Amino acid sequence: MRRPTGFAVLCGAALAVVLLLLALPVVAILVDTAPAALWASLRTRESLTALGISFAGAGTAVALVVLLGTPAAYLLATTRFPGRTAVVTLLELPMVLPPAVAGIGLLAAFGPQGLFGGPLADAGISLPFTFAAVVIALAFVAGPFHLRQAHSAFAALDPALLDAARTSGARESGVFLRVAVPLAAGGLGAGATLTFARALGEFGATLMFAGSLAAVTRTASLEVYARFGTDFPGALALSAVLVAVSAALLLVARIMLGRPEGLRAAG
């Protein structure tokens, strides 16, 4: 066997440091408290309610994002129009916005003094500090993950397959539903999964736009924050759940992306 080169050793060292930096806090959450104590503090009403709000909010946000984002991404991936790059950039922007900026933006749009605040108030709707606000904040921050993933999944489809469906008599809606969506299913599933994972972890925009009202808008991540001064084991327990769920979701997304059916190489 050959001896590893100096460069390989250097890369290995870098990997070790990266692993330590990224994995240590996660591991610490899981080993810092005894499992029995974690379990006990997890079974409190507040923890379970917060987890419920998180899952319901993230689930609703993902449903909205998938329903609207999938056809939108298909359009962006399969047509060329002026300003397309600008549109794509705009749609991906929330991914890199500071959470506080996202929160301010949502308030400026849908808050009482916001752009749509007036019309919403006239209709008797007040969004901030409601469960709906949680869903909007999660969809805003996490939606781009699905849009991006769906966009690349559709862009990677062999156009000859879509054309074959057209000349075989499919309507444009049929080309989308019966060919593009099934063939891009791996990427779409991964996008939805990543969106759900990101939504579960959302904190800043939710706090600013929806607040942290116990049993209404307090998601699991907000509950962790609310507790860490007074009930550290409780905060750890919730964090451990979020770590486990996020890890599982990432794994699922990886597996889904491993299905290359229908890409350009397919015959």
Next chain:
Amino acid sequence: MLRVDVRVERHALALDVALEVGPGEIVVISGPSGAGKSTIVRAIAGLLRPTAGTVRCGERTWFAPAGPGRRAVDLRPRDRRIGLVVQEGALLPHLSAWRNVAFAIDGLPRAERRAASIDRLDRLGLAARVDAKPAQLSGGERQRVALARALARRPAALVLDEPFSALDAATRSRAIDAVAAAVRDQRLPTVIVSHDAGDAERLGARTLALRDGRLGAPEPVQSSKDGA
């Protein structure tokens, strides 16, 4: 009768193509790669909009510009009733062979679609392969499934783009026979794009060469400059 008279300008390509194919007639278009053969196919199928000209099939107009007292016509691919087979078949990889064929059949209840699809495949010697996915089929089998799918639409014209190029000699002659039989039985005007002069001969087809953006008589072995 398929009548094509179109001008296509795209990127560096300029085509001026006139073509008439009678019922049951096969016209083979040959020409070097990059000459625009596939562009002609796409224009006929409605996958690409010609710059000008007309495409007609039988009594129907598939493409025509607006004229005095007449609106422009540009039928979608699905409304042209064209049977199209492209290189490698372009079968839908997530569907079994019979579902690929059934994809092109409309107006039949589900159960009958399956029976009709299997019948189509049977006629091309694929009865044993109806449940196989495209990835499990050989190149020749894929090509025959694609042909079955194209014919399942009861097309008004058949257009095949390099349908035999990926096949070995034995499979090739079987596929050619299958095409010839289908064209004969259904009296379809048929256009085949091929770079192999042997195909045209075996099909008893008229050959046109695409040169400098125009279709003309094929060059004899010793080239003479009398194309268009």
